[in-house]
Amino acid sequence: MNNFKNLRGTVDLLPDQLIKWQNVEKIILEQLFRASIKEIRTPILEMTELFTRGIGEGTDVVSKEMYTFLDRGERSCTLRPEGTASVARALIQNGILNKPPQKLWYMGPMFRYERPQAGRQRQFHQLGVEFVGFESLRSDVEIITLAWDILEKLGIKELNLEINTLGDNTDRSNFQKAFLEWLKVNTNSLDLDSQKRIDKNPLRILDTKNVQTKKLLENAPRLFDFLSEKSLKRYLNIKEQLKILKIPYVENFNLVRGLDYYTHTAFEITSGSLGSQATVCGGGRYDNLINQMGGTETPAIGFAIGLERLILLAGKEVEENRATDIYIVNKGLQAETLAMDLSRKLRNYDLIAELDLSGASFSKQFKKANKLKSKSIIVIGDDEAIKNEFIIRLFNNNNSENKEETISLDDHIKLGNWLDENLLLKRSSINK
RNA sequence: GCGGGCGUCGCCAAGUGGUUAAGGCAGUGGCUUGUGGCGCCGCUAUUCGGGGGUUCGAAUCCCCUCGCUCGCCCCA
Numbered sequence: 001m002n003n004f005k006n007l008r009g010t011v012d013l014l015p016d017q018l019i020k021w022q023n024v025e026k027i028i029l030e031q032l033f034r035a036s037i038k039e040i041r042t043p044i045l046e047m048t049e050l051f052t053r054g055i056g057e058g059t060d061v062v063s064k065e066m067y068t069f070l071d072r073g074e075r076s077c078t079l080r081p082e083g084t085a086s087v088a089r090a091l092i093q094n095g096i097l098n099k100p101p102q103k104l105w106y107m108g109p110m111f112r113y114e115r116p117q118a119g120r121q122r123q124f125h126q127l128g129v130e131f132v133g134f135e136s137l138r139s140d141v142e143i144i145t146l147a148w149d150i151l152e153k154l155g156i157k158e159l160n161l162e163i164n165t166l167g168d169n170t171d172r173s174n175f176q177k178a179f180l181e182w183l184k185v186n187t188n189s190l191d192l193d194s195q196k197r198i199d200k201n202p203l204r205i206l207d208t209k210n211v212q213t214k215k216l217l218e219n220a221p222r223l224f225d226f227l228s229e230k231s232l233k234r235y236l237n238i239k240e241q242l243k244i245l246k247i248p249y250v251e252n253f254n255l256v257r258g259l260d261y262y263t264h265t266a267f268e269i270t271s272g273s274l275g276s277q278a279t280v281c282g283g284g285r286y287d288n289l290i291n292q293m294g295g296t297e298t299p300a301i302g303f304a305i306g307l308e309r310l311i312l313l314a315g316k317e318v319e320e321n322r323a324t325d326i327y328i329v330n331k332g333l334q335a336e337t338l339a340m341d342l343s344r345k346l347r348n349y350d351l352i353a354e355l356d357l358s359g360a361s362f363s364k365q366f367k368k369a370n371k372l373k374s375k376s377i378i379v380i381g382d383d384e385a386i387k388n389e390f391i392i393r394l395f396n397n398n399n400s401e402n403k404e405e406t407i408s409l410d411d412h413i414k415l416g417n418w419l420d421e422n423l424l425l426k427r428s429s430i431n432k
Numbered sequence: 433g434c435g436g437g438c439g440u441c442g443c444c445a446a447g448u449g450g451u452u453a454a455g456g457c458a459g460u461g462g463c464u465u466g467u468g469g470c471g472c473c474g475c476u477a478u479u480c481g482g483g484g485g486u487u488c489g490a491a492u493c494c495c496c497u498c499g500c501u502c503g504c505c506c507c508a
Contacts, residue, residue, distance in 0.1 A: 005499080060506050064433085082508085110508075115433085117502060126508060193505075209505085258507060279508060306508025331466080366468045381466055395468075 009122025020311055023318040028127060031150050037103040042086040048076040054085030054293055056260025058201035065112040079111035083128040084302060092295035101133030119277035119309045130302035137234050140265045140301055141241045147281050147303045148247050156313045163267045164255035165235040167227045175226035182220050189216055206254045224253055261289040271313055280309045325351040325423050327369035332382040339380045349419055375423060394422055
């Protein structure tokens with residue numbers, strides 16, 4: 001019992017679970033590929049300041065959830081808690097902002113030091129998409145649509161899309177002024193958490209879960225009323241387009257999102273079947289971030305999907321495993337060598353060909369093939385080795401005698417025909 | 433950081449103070465050393481998350497501790 005254990009909040013993904021992961025990833029990557037979005041990979045480790053300045057000191061992520069440590073050179077390093085800041089940094093640093101606008105995606109582990117619970121880990125995985133250099137409201141619409149379509153392609157039902165707008169800088173500071181005044185008057189009626197936020201991050205008070213504060217907020221000034229004509233029009237247009245595209249959404253004026261850098265569009269996709277951590281996708285526009293981080297002013301919008309939550313939601317259809325096509329039963333010195341050689345040839349056919357390495361009795365090897373639900377088997381023993389041939393047989397689970405065929409080891413044409421006829425032309429679509 | 437629940441084999445579990453810690457699944461060996469299912473027969477926890485205490489006696493009672501889990505805060 002003194003064995004090593006993984007750290008709290010981290011998990012091992014085992015072969016059986018990874019079938020689902022891989023299927024999900026495959027569907028996602030196809031969708032991204034078709035939308036002509038390119039991958040970017042950035043380090044998992046960054047200097048701490050990237051996040052404190054990029055994400056914002058007042059946010060929960062930065063103030064209490066970061067995995068931060070000093071390296072051997074006494075530099076403060078942080079395991080990335082999200083992907084956007086790193087991508088922005090990489091674009092600035094590599095001079096990519098001078099190039100045409102970029103549509104990018106990334107996928108990988110993120111780290112947040114929190115108490116784990118259902119749908120929440122300390123090391124978790126995100127798929128992120130960032131459109132950098134795009135200002136048009138149609139880029140907002142495409143980002144939202146893309147997120148929606150990915151979830152739909154995975155067969156996930158019962159999703160709720162919530163949207164809101166935060167306006168531009170001017171809108172926001174106008175609102176903030178009025179809001180702060182109102183907050184000062186009402187400080188004593190607010191819950192404790194909200195009181196603490198007045199100085200740090202007043203906007204976050206808007207999405208408090210405290211029931212009393214919520215009620216109180218109904219009489220507070222609304223950000224929506226402070227939108228400039230331009231911002232308002234932008235927002236209305238986005239809603240209009242979503243309607244045309246038949247993407248169902250709900251407006252949520254209190255949707256603010258946790259990170260500082262958002263402007264204009266903010267959105268979130270949730271599912272009731274996830275438990276209390278219901279958000280599977282969150283995103284929005286961040287026109288200020290890149291400038292704030294030292295790059296030329298560049299509008300951008302993006303989203304992130306939590307892969308663990310996605311996996312929880314994805315249905316049975318992505319759990320399907322591809323069974324072994326051919327299990328090669330072999331025994332005897334010469335036979336084993338021939339079998340090894342044959343297995344390599346078979347793999348040129350895009351088949352799953354598994355060579356039995358046990359050297360156990362034929363009976364055992366057959367049982368193994370049966371257990372694996374192998375679609376067919378090949379047998380090479382001493383008898384076959386002498387004649388330079390092998391036996392191949394379809395292998396139904398119900399143990400009815402299946403006809404078998406003997407093929408010479410050199411007869412590639414006969415083998416190819418057999419495989420075509422019995423295995424290759426019967427593929428289901430998901431496992432191609 | 434704060435609450436609730438839970439910790440008996442790889443997994444699911446019975447056992448709630450008397451001593452050989454059920455059972456099922458999985459694994460493995462055999463019946464059957466050149467042929468699959470089913471079946472049958474073996475094997476697989478000196479030990480109940482860890483430590484201390486109470487007792488003649490503890491998986492069972494008490495204390496501490498660790499871990500897991502769900503929730504709060506917040507987010508993916």
